[in-house]
Amino acid sequence: MRLNDGDPGFKHQVAAEPGGAGLKACFACAACTARCPVAGHLPEYDPRRIIRLTLLGRREEVLASPLIWRCSACYSCAEVCPQQVRFTDVLTAIKNLAARAGCAPPAARAGASLLAKHGRLLPVGEFENEKRAKLGLPAVEERPQDFQRLLGMAPEGREPGEGPA
Amino acid sequence: MVNTPPSTPILILGGGVAGLAAAVDLARRGLACTLAEREPALGGRARDFCCKAVSACARCGACRLADLLAEAAARPQITIYTQALATSARPAEGHGWQVELAPAGPAAPLPIGPGQPLPGRVSLAAQAVILAVGPQPFDPAGKSSLGYGRVPGVISALELEARLVQGAWEQRPAPAKLAFIQCVGSRDQSLGRLWCSRVCCGYALRLARLLKASRPDMDIAFFHMDVQDYGRAWEEELAGLRREMRFVRAMPGEVAAGAGGPEVVFALAEGKQMREAFDLVVLSQGLGPPAGAGALAQMFGLARTQDGFLGRAEEPVAAGAAGVFVAGACQGPRSLTESIDHAGLAAAAAAAYVASTKGAGRG
Numbered sequence: 386m387r388l389n390d391g392d393p394g395f396k397h398q399v400a401a402e403p404g405g406a407g408l409k410a411c412f413a414c415a416a417c418t419a420r421c422p423v424a425g426h427l428p429e430y431d432p433r434r435i436i437r438l439t440l441l442g443r444r445e446e447v448l449a450s451p452l453i454w455r456c457s458a459c460y461s462c463a464e465v466c467p468q469q470v471r472f473t474d475v476l477t478a479i480k481n482l483a484a485r486a487g488c489a490p491p492a493a494r495a496g497a498s499l500l501a502k503h504g505r506l507l508p509v510g511e512f513e514n515e516k517r518a519k520l521g522l523p524a525v526e527e528r529p530q531d532f533q534r535l536l537g538m539a540p541e542g543r544e545p546g547e548g549p550a
Numbered sequence: 551m552v553n554t555p556p557s558t559p560i561l562i563l564g565g566g567v568a569g570l571a572a573a574v575d576l577a578r579r580g581l582a583c584t585l586a587e588r589e590p591a592l593g594g595r596a597r598d599f600c601c602k603a604v605s606a607c608a609r610c611g612a613c614r615l616a617d618l619l620a621e622a623a624a625r626p627q628i629t630i631y632t633q634a635l636a637t638s639a640r641p642a643e644g645h646g647w648q649v650e651l652a653p654a655g656p657a658a659p660l661p662i663g664p665g666q667p668l669p670g671r672v673s674l675a676a677q678a679v680i681l682a683v684g685p686q687p688f689d690p691a692g693k694s695s696l697g698y699g700r701v702p703g704v705i706s707a708l709e710l711e712a713r714l715v716q717g718a719w720e721q722r723p724a725p726a727k728l729a730f731i732q733c734v735g736s737r738d739q740s741l742g743r744l745w746c747s748r749v750c751c752g753y754a755l756r757l758a759r760l761l762k763a764s765r766p767d768m769d770i771a772f773f774h775m776d777v778q779d780y781g782r783a784w785e786e787e788l789a790g791l792r793r794e795m796r797f798v799r800a801m802p803g804e805v806a807a808g809a810g811g812p813e814v815v816f817a818l819a820e821g822k823q824m825r826e827a828f829d830l831v832v833l834s835q836g837l838g839p840p841a842g843a844g845a846l847a848q849m850f851g852l853a854r855t856q857d858g859f860l861g862r863a864e865e866p867v868a869a870g871a872a873g874v875f876v877a878g879a880c881q882g883p884r885s886l887t888e889s890i891d892h893a894g895l896a897a898a899a900a901a902a903y904v905a906s907t908k909g910a911g912r913g
């Protein structure tokens with residue numbers, strides 16, 4: 386690996402994303418990796434390595450890696466980190482950059498479509514609302530508009546630029 | 551009736567190595583001073599430190615306490631009070647300080663080493679004050695993921711020192727497999743302790759080498775982030791130490807109770823998670839500001855460093871109040887030898903201050 390091949394701006398770009406600022410405080414102590422339940426099952430998933438690669442400017446390697454989508458967001462890493470890096474949040478920043486670079490995996494895109502269409506990842510239909518009515522709970526309405534705006538997606542999961550529905 | 555001395559040129563608070571070194575340094579200059587120690591015996595934390603020499607001196611400084619105690623006891627210029635606590639202080643007229651000392655607890659039945667218990671409340675006029683109250687080691691229970699006080703077989707580095715001083719493993723078998731975990735209570739933003747304690751790499755590696763010398767087959771793992779410079783020729787020493795023990799560049803995420811002893815959960819360099827059992831896990835606790843730093847700072851109107859130590863980080867011995875000086879690890883993390891050297895600097899500054907105020911305001 387040639388250090389000169391790295392993109393020195395990459396770490397700043399990640400740090401500028403919401404939640405990404407903790408990246409630069411990392412000591413590389415690997416307490417996160419030691420405590421991570423995903424790393425316990427998937428040895429190639431190594432939070433310390435993802436942070437090091439990011440700091441070294443390995444933009445393509447990080448953004449295209451399928452491993453950055455493996456985090457279960459349990460925040461065990463944030464719990465043990467002596468530097469309060471909050472790796473889960475740093476990884477969210479990295480994933481946002483990856484999605485903008487077109488590197489989001491199909492599952493993430495499918496999730497975005499569901500959000501744009503229903504405003505939820507699990508669609509709520511008559512079956513659920515009947516059950517809620519029996520329990521005396523109000524019916525759940527689907528309000529996808531906020532997500533459509535956030536995701537820049539038109540209703541029915543159309544990508545922007547595909548024309549009006 | 552006790553005839554209490556009404557004044558002293560220099561009052562030293564704290565009778566550990568720094569306070570003793572300051573007193574001895576002043577006495578060698580021919581200056582009288584009064585040393586007030588809170589505990590029944592002088593020596594402070596250094597009393598519980600073992601000599602770490604293997605084939606040659608490890609320059610840990612533990613032996614220097616005995617020399618300092620002997621010289622402090624022999625110098626007629628030094629008045630020593632034990633079980634003496636400073637309760638209040640106010641600037642004296644002109645210059646200097648009026649300090650109230652009170653007995654700390656009931657007098658010990660027998661004198662322990664040099665000095666006499668404070669006979670009662672004493673109001674002492676001092677032209678200068680040296681604070682040498684020492685650091686507060688981090689309580690490892692504050693880093694709960696490492697299991698101290700909860701997981702059997704997890705001890706603090708100070709407890710290991712005490713065991714070695716007492717010769718605990720000369721009667722029964724020493725542990726065969728041992729782990730040191732560094733930076734416990736140091737460089738840890740989640741604990742609000744951002745500083746490096748500077749002494750832990752040195753004492754842990756010297757303790758590890760001492761144990762290896764008595765039991766060469768002992769398996770020692772050293773969990774760390776990086777090794778800090780801990781004194782002369784440390785890099786040459788390190789090369790040898792790397793062959794004698796396992797240097798693991800990872801901070802454990804957890805120490806859990808296991809059937810075969812405490813289990814350390816950590817990540818290998820390539821990211822693989824490991825769970826390894828040890829006979830004993832030693833937590834290398836860092837040094838923090840003294841517990842009474844806030845009270846002392848209020849008493850004398852002192853400055854405190856960003857990390858809460860006494861005085862100013864950028865000035866070696868000035869405490870931020872006229873005529874008050876700081877010596878040793880209450881000003882910032884220091885080893886024994888560094889504390890002794892620092893106390894010499896504080897003594898020189900205090901002596902110069904006393905000389906500069908001679909005649910001024912007393913005419």
